[in-house]
Amino acid sequence: MSLCSRLFYFSKKGSFFLLFLLPLNLFASLSFYEFFKTNHSIMLIINANSGEIIDANKAAQTFYQYTFEEITQLNIADINTFSEHQVLEELQLAKKQNRNFFIFRHQLKDGQIKTVEVRTTPYVLENQDVLISIIQDVTLERFKQNDVLHYQGQLEALVDEQTQQLQEAHHSQLIYFAFATLVLAMTILILLKILKNLKKLKDTLAYKNNEIEHLLDNNAVAIFLANSQRNICKANRRAYEMFGYTKEELMNQSFEMIHISKNSFNDFAPQYHKLLKQEMTNIEYPFKKKDGSIIWCSVYGTRINCETCTNEIIWTLIDITDKKLIQKERENTAQKLELTLEATNVGVWDWDIVNNHVIWDKNLYHLLGYEENAFKVTYEKWQSILHPQDKQKAHQSVQDQLQHGNIFMAEMRYKKADNSWIWIEARGKVVRYDENKNPLQMVGINTDITHLKEYESILKQEVSKKTKELNALNKNLEQRIEIEVQKNLQKDILIQQKTRLAAIGEMIGNIAHQWRQPLSVITTSVSGLKLKEELALLDSSDIDEVNECVMKNANFLSHTIDNFRNFFANTDEKERTFLVANVLETTINIIKNTYDHNFITLITKVNKNISYYGSENLLSQVILNLLTNAKDALLCHEILEKYVYIELFEKNEYIYITIQDNAKGIDQEIQNKIFDPYFTTKHQSQGTGLGLYISN
Structure with a gap:
């Protein structure tokens, strides 16, 4: 019967009565609840703010094993075993994997824990914010998806009683005209009220239809309505988006199109036949998108029957392409892992500690020469096939892991099927604990190391042999080392003596420069005195003047001798605290005449307050060595304007003395060699190659 009311006219004794035969689907507001209640999918309606379960369909009551009254007294947190932290982790993981569902663990009334996939859609129902959740049990088959909400419903007549009363009134022949008029007036009033209610119901029907359309279009799964000829009668927005078609392209087309x-x-036809027989269907099936790409879907079908539709089916399709790819990748990875374990002689075991049940993979049986599952494995059985000398050690390693959480690792011998022994390296770790931190499950691997043990035995024999040979060589080597040490000591003494002689030679040259000018002054003064005597011009004042000049220069020569004598004093002098600037000044005075003679400008920047505890003489020798090298470098490269820069400063509790020249620097190739003994860039007649070595 259509949604439009049918109008009938009856005439009886001049009175006219009009009656509306109201449509059966007048109560369209019941469509969503009818869809919800009769759906084979597990469905819950949850308060979005408090988490209270408002409604549950029959499938949900059956799955969770609660009555309607019991389940509607629960909160969703009462059946979700995840903690708040685990729920947040799952939400983040779903976002990262770009999936539109969540994976939780729900507890049934009998205490069973089921792994479920939950698809939740926020919705406003009767001015209340709710969550409509579709739950699918994936405990055994992780990638099976449950169907989404579908709807069906039918309307019932609202005015049967009024119509019956009117018909009885029309058949009454004893009624008076006045009473008929009164009845007519009352009927008109009733009909006006019915018309008003009818309009209100139509508006409500339109609103509910819009709500259902909105709910379906905003659902995370694709929903198709198909007729008995397997043509597409209707689809939600997600269906068009999933397959890449427009509404016009899919509407009224055969399902063969996708x-x-x-x-x-x-x-796929048998799935239709199952539904026509009232059998449930839920399969995973590949389909084709408009662009030709393949999409895997979890398909759930529900048959609906009403006065306006016969043998129509609602198909719910959930995109599981990514899951299929992951599943395929896991299968490939598992296959590769199995091949790898076989190739490397590695077996895997899993120990249920509470029930004392051990699972071996086939590789572990094969390592011992048995067929797969040749015997039941328990902890006692495992102990029985160990070598007697290894049992206690293996048992202790396991107990340490169970008590302290260390990684179980042990090398032990197993008895094979042919009674021979095989060396195994076992590694394991507890992977699951109860709420009291008691171990529940341990997993690990066993690796065949028999060949390694054989190589180890051979290696030990070889090491023992080589050790004896090495001990014999060591005795001879110790004697040779002692001889070489004595030679090196003699060599070091000669190096020091040669360096000292080279320094003495350098100092003699400096003495010559220091003495040249004062000796020249003395000679000139005496010669002038002699000339005045020969010319009879000599008087006592001349003698006094010459005497003063000679004494002044003689004192300078004596002071110079003292400086050089201090420079070559015993290097084992007692250490003391001294001003570094004084040592620097004394050293510069020794070489200053040589610098002046070679037109080398010496520029200094000295902090005179820096003190140091040590040997003044050794520091002076190092500085003099560096100043001499700077002079030689400037002369070697024939620099016209020759400069040497000396700076003394303190930084971060360290004393720095920097000596720089404007020669061409040290080649990068030899920078790592300049402190080696006998290494020199000078001619053999000019350098020993020991100055920087001794200084360092």
């Missing part, structure tokens, strides 16, 4: 091929379309 199948991979004609054969695929025909192979």
Whole structure:
């Protein structure tokens, strides 16, 4: 019967009565609840703010094993075993993996824990914010998805009683005209009220239809309505988006349009037949998008029957392409892992500690020469096939892991099927604990190390042999080392003596420069005195003047001798605290005449307050060595304007003396060699190659 009311006229004794035969689907507001209640999918309506379960369909009551009254007294947190932290982790993981569902663990009334996939859609129902959740049990098959909400419903007549009363009134022949008029007036009033209610119900129906359309279009899964000829009668927005078609392209088309091929379309036909027999269907099936790409879907079908539709089916399709790819990748990875374990002689074991049940993979049986599952493995059985000398050590290693959480690792011998022994390296770790931190499950691997043990035995024999040979060589080597040490000591003494002689030679040259000018002054003064005597011009004042000049220069020569004598004093002098600037000044005075003679400008920047505890003489020798090298470098490269820069400063509790010249620097190739003994860039007649070595 259509949604439009049918109008009938009856005439009886001049009175006219009009009656409306109201449509059966007048109560369209019941459509969503009818869809919700009769759906085979597990569905809950949850308060979005408090988490209280407002409603649950029959499938949910059956799954969770609660009555309607019991389940509507629960909060969703009462059946979700995840902690708040685990829920947040799952939400982040779903966002990262770009999936539109969540994976939780729900507890049934009998205490069973089920792994479920939950698809939740926020919605406003009767001015209340709710969450409509579709739950699918994926405990055994992780990638199976449950169907989404579908709807069906029917309307019932609202005015049967009024119509019956009117018909009885029309058949009454004893009524007076006045009473008929009164009845007519009352009927008109009733009908006006009915018309008003009818308009209100139509508006409500339109609003509810819009709500359902909105709910379906905003659902995370694709929903198709198909007729008995397997044509698409209706689809939600997600369906068009999933397959890449527009509404106009899919509407009234055969489902073959989204199948991979004609054969695929025909192979899917048995699923229709199941539904027509009131059997449930839920399979994973590949389909084809508009661009030709393949999409895997979890398909759930529900048959609906009403006065306006017969044998129509609601198909719910959930995109599981990513899951299929992950599943395929896992299968490939598992296959590769199995091949790797076989190739490397590695077996895997899993120990249920509470029930004392151990699972071996086939590789572990094969390592011992047995067929897969040749015997039941327990902790006692494992102990029985160990070598007697290894049992206690293996048991203790396991107990340490169980008590302290260390990684179980032990090398032990196993008895094979042919009674021979095989060396095994076992590694394991507890991976699951109860709420009291008691171990529940341990997993690990066993690796065949028999060949390694054989190599180890051979290696030990070889090491023992080589050790004896090495001990014999060591005795001879110790004697040779002692001889070489004595030679090196003699060599070091000669190096020091040669360096000292070279320094003495350098100092003699400096003495010559220091003495040249004062000796020249003395000679000139005496010669002038002699000349005045010969010319009879000599008087006592001349003698006094010459005497003063000679004494002044003689004192300078004596002071110079003292400086050089101090420079070559014993290097084992007692250490003391001294001003570094004084040592620097004394050293510069020794070489200053040589610098002046070679037109080398010496520029200093000295902090005179820096003190140091040590040997003044050794520091002076190092500085003199560096100043001499700077002079030689400037002369070697024939620099016209020759400069040497000396700076003394303190930084971060360290004393720095920097000596720089404007020669060409040290080649990068030899920078790592300049402190080696006998290394020199000078001619053999000019350098020993020991100055920087001794200084360092």
